[in-house]
Amino acid sequence: MSLSPQWLDELRARITLSAVIAPSVKLIKAGREYKACCPFHSEKTPSFTVNDEKGFYHCFGCGAHGDAIRFLTDARGLPFMDAVKELAGKAGMDVPAADPRSRERQERSAGLHDVMAAAQTWFTEQLNGVDGGEARAYLARRGIDAAVIKRFGIGFAPDARGKLKAALKDLGEEKLVDTGMLIQPEEPKKESYDRFRGRIMIPIRDQRGRIIAFGGRILGSGEPKYLNSPDTVLFDKGRTLYNIDRAGPASRQAKRLIVVEGYMDVIALDRAGIAEAVAPNGTAVTEDQLQRMWRLDRAPICCFDGDAAGQKAAVRAALRALPHLGPDHTLRFVALPAGQDPDDVIREGNREAMEAILDKPEPLVERLWRHEVEAGALDTPEARAGLKQRLMDHTQAIADPTVRQLYREEWSRKFNELVRPEQQQGARSLYPRREWKKGKNGRFQPPQPPTSAAARAIGVGGIDHSTARALVLGHALYPDAIGDHVETFAHLPIADRAAASLRDRMVDLIMSGQTLDREGIVTILAGEDTAAAWRDVSKGGDIGFTFTKIRSDPELARRDLGLAVETLVAKAEIEAALADATKRLQQEFTETAFAEQQRLKAAQARYNDRLASLAGNE
Template sequence: MTLSPAWLDELRARTLLSSVIAPSVKLIRAGREFKACCPFHNEKTPSFTINDEKGFYHCFGCGAHGDAISFLVDNRGLPFMDAVKELAGKAGMDVPAPDPRARERSERAADLTDVMAACQRWFAEQLHGIDGAAARDYLAARGISGAQVTRFGIGLAPDNRGALKRALADLGEDKLVETGMLIRPEDGDRATYDRFRGRLMIPIRDQRGRVIAFGGRILGEGEPKYLNSPDTPLFDKGRTLYNIDRAGPASRQARRLIVVEGYMDVIGLDRAGIGEVVAPNGTAVTEAQLERMWRLEPAPILCFDGDAAGRKAAIRAATRALPHLGPERTLRFVELPAGQDPDDLVRSGGRQAVEDLLASPEPLDQRLWRHERDAQPLTTPEARAGLRQRLVEHAQSIGDPELRRLYRDQWLNQFNAEFGAVRYASPTGQRRPQNRFDKRTGRWLPPAPPASAAARRIGRGGIDTATARALVHGFALYPEALPAHVEQLAHLPIADKALSALRDRIVDAALAEPALDRQKLATILQAAGAAAALDQARQTGGIGFSFTRSDTAPDRAVRDLGIAIDALSAEEEIGAALDEATERLQAGEDTAFDEQQRLHGERERIMQRLASLAGTD
């Protein structure tokens, strides 16, 4: 919808700015203006001024500046159109609708919010009535005060299939069905009935504070423990955050936003005086919910339960956020003590226990690094190669090119620091025993067979120039293989400086442009002055692979490229492990001999696999 500048100017003229700001900030009259402590940063001496005549506010401390619309957007986190609609409603102005159908939808939605408000009032009456004793006892046992019950609008749905339907019959059965408060059986022959029965009712509000749905917590035994409203014209659970109407202003003041798993966690932290808290509505965090969080705070803190499910939910949120990260958009994490949720933490240690935990949140990159590192034992070269590949895949999913590079470098530096820098160890000079004693049979066995000529040619010195040239040429011909193998290509030890520089250009292009084709990559390389190096790479020194031919079927070429570079990467890990085993053997460790022989065998199989690709047509 496009609103004319004249219409917006009229809205601002009809709006008294101080009345918009006063509910959020204590104002002090100062001549023809008002002063206050700034709601956008913490201060003790007022430097925030409001001028009703000119219709703008300004903070001399942090520079915040704007009008009534921007205040609702920046302070309460409302979308622009929601802020406009709220001000227009108070000013008695009709927001122009783009067409009659949009106007009809808007009026219908307003009508349905009235229905939901009536339902919330009725549930609140039931909680405080004669049948609400058990529910009130439950709330008291959870430490939820009467003030919190009122603040969050908590109520009770009686354990009766028709109580709400009868009580609010004057609202119309169709509207109660449309808002999800009644269920209409699909066969159409049976009567409608109440969706929520025997449950504590927790209203879900939009950013303007209007009830749009409910979360029902069962009292006593039964499943599901929590039941949400279905998606309706008012409510899309994947786009809504519980408590966003209260958390928006609170987050501006506290300069942080905390994300917890459930309604009771939000209410529990509120009991400790922490109001800048939201929760997804019983779902994994979605992209739309991340967008809403980032409107309020560039680095929300995820504070999920200290159990396996909570840790899994945190990792799902982290991986879902990766494609959308930016310089001002990330996530942070705190891990609760085992078996505890935020409500438990408040009960055991009060606000100070929560603040101590929130004081040092873990950055997103470190949370994912720790998760992947601890996912499985890293006692074999294959397991370590798997860790490195998972980290590279995470980095590749980041949309921002510069951030993608920084994450990749950060993770690979950590990998090398913890597991040793990448090395290609040559078998040349390794002293292989001429024979070995098998303790199980009591016999001396012959030495392992020597490496084949092809394996020695490719394996000597880790990677020879001809093989490196073939791989670089292959990736230039078939860049669709780069996303899966760019990290391995980046770490190939290439002695030839021109070829190494060409490799670096290809890696840079892959990180900046994930969807490369052959022509686009050639254009990038030519613009970077790498055309001569690319021509040189086509001279493969006699080692032919399917991926060095431009007419090979792309699927086969990509497959063989993957096999070749995986083989070299695995050989690299085995070479490092073989050096360690040899050092232990020289130090007199008996078990190192068997390990050394096993690694020799693995290396030989890998080199044979790579050699089998050479000379393909």
């Protein structure tokens, strides 16, 4: 939908800014302006001003500045179009429809909000009536008092097929079906009936505070335990977050957003004074929901139940977030005690116990690392190769190149530390750190590589001529990348003599403590006993990698160079594990051994494809 600047100017002109801000901020008249404590940062002395004549607000403390639309998007977290629609409704203006389909959708939804509001009123009356005794007792057992019931608009749907239909018949059966309050059977001549029966009714609101759906919690036994409204013109389950209308403003004050599993978790936190919580309506977190969370907080805290299902939900949320991570977009995680949900924690230890957990969130990078490490024993080369493969696959899902590189470096470091002999008995790093010594020629010599199966495999297979020269040329053109993996680079089995001699000289320079740029290291390689080797290898400037091109983007070239080295090492580990698995299979055929061999073959193919893709990044 495209809104003209003239239309937006007319909207701003019809709106009194102080009237938009006053419901959420206590304004004090000060001459022609209003003053208040800023809603965007904590302060005791008012530095936030609102000027109706000029139509903008400004904070002299934090610099927040904007008009009515900006206030709704920043203070309440509304999407731009939702903010415009809310203001247009107050100003008596119609928002231009982008196309006939959009116009039809607006017309259909125009009266449905009233239907939902009427349904909520009726559910509230039922909760307080004769039929609501069992529901009131249940809420009391959960510690949900009258104030909480009123704050969240909780009600009750009697266990009957037609009570709501009869009570709201004046609104029209078609609208009740359109909102999902009635179910219309597909069979002809069968009458519609109430969707929600015998359930605690919890209204779901949009960011503007309008009821768009309900969640129903069954009383007693039965399935499903929670029943949501179906997707309607008003309600898209995958795009909606429960409690977003109240959590938005609260998150601005608390400087955090908490994501829990369900409605009752949100209500439990609110009872304890923690109002900045949302829930994904009983489904796995979606991409659209992530984007809505990030509008409120750059690093929401996922606080899922302490059972197996809750921890699986946490990992699913982490994996869903990976492609969208960025400098200002991530997730954090906290782990509740085994078998407990937020309500249990608060009941046993009050708000202090919950805050103690929330105060120590785990970064997404750590949560996924812990998940993969705990997935199984790491007592065989195959298992450790599998761990490294899964971590590398996760990094490939990250779209942002800087974040992807940093995740790769962090997990590589942790992996190398994990498989050191002193930290895990029976496990060895492919290239553990050891003391470097000077040889007879006065140059630093790397220690002999370990005799692990992976090292033997890469030593036997070696690196093909073209790739070896590309790696050496890349490190000469981007020498600042050598320090990130100097020992790995030093032990790469380069059979090509010219390339190997250049590699050894570069490693010697780095280990001598010299800091060299491209010009400096190329001057040394081209002017000493490696001059002939440099002339030979540097002819390979047409090799298809970003890091063999002088004019490549430096950040991309360094990233691809690190990826290439890491891919070669990981590929060697996979091939070593594949050789062992094949040998065992030849000795004794079993379904398990065959499956393992096929998995490793598939992994080997993926690494070959990855190396080939790097050659096509130019």
